[in-house]
Ligand code: MF3
């Protein structure tokens with residue numbers, strides 16, 4: 001079932017989303033070569049708790065999968081060929097030329113906000129810079145389709161078409177999602193699909209739209225040695241941007257803004 005959020009619920013989601021955006025702004029200021037991904041995680045967790053929130057991802061267990069251990073951190077920090085779910089650690093150092101995707105979720109007042117950005121560290125290869133720019137634009141193109149009366153896959157198709165027009169691949173086995181009182185709600189929001197298909201979008205639906213776009217040919221993100229992190233099949237870099245939005249009549253309303 002896809003829930004429709006009331007104005008009151010939307011206000012609460014905006015409050016959670018604002019903290020998410022503030023964390024990502026803070027990371028943008030702080031991130032630099034030589035830092036560990038765990039340092040970023042500490043900055044984020046402290047900021048979230050100081051603002052009355054709880055990290056959404058910490059201790060998260062995918063439903064119905066007792067084999068996967070609960071997620072152990074506040075952020076997902078995924079570098080280069082890592083698509084998503086990179087677990088912050090002391091030993092993982094950020095280097096010049098890396099692209100670093102940081103995904104953050106905050107739970108406050110009963111509702112979640114969820115967003116991600118990919119940061120470039122120092123001098124980044126030209127083609128990789130294009131990947132990051134195009135992925136960000138894919139998110140904007142997807143959000144532009146999130147209006148009442150459109151179909152869900154109008155979002156998906158807009159993302160896919162933009163990625164492909166630049167020769168990049170869409171990661172298909174990881175998708176966006178509905179969001180609200182739960183981090184993951186109905187419906188799944190794929191980053192590929194056919195226009196004019198999927199459920200009809202209605203005002204008040206809350207979606208986390210999150211294109212994951214790869215430079216090579218990889219269409220799936222695969223687990224590396226049984227851990228949380230998922231990497232491209234060919235080792236090529238991948239970028240990730242995400243916003244939590246509310247479907248509106250004329251233009252989607254973005255929850256994850258400071
Ligand atoms: N933005 C990602 C998602 O919505 C991050 C989830 S990390 C997890 O799926 F630990 F919560 F799984």
Ligand code: CO
Pocket residue numbers: 114115176177208210242
């Ligand atoms: Co998400």
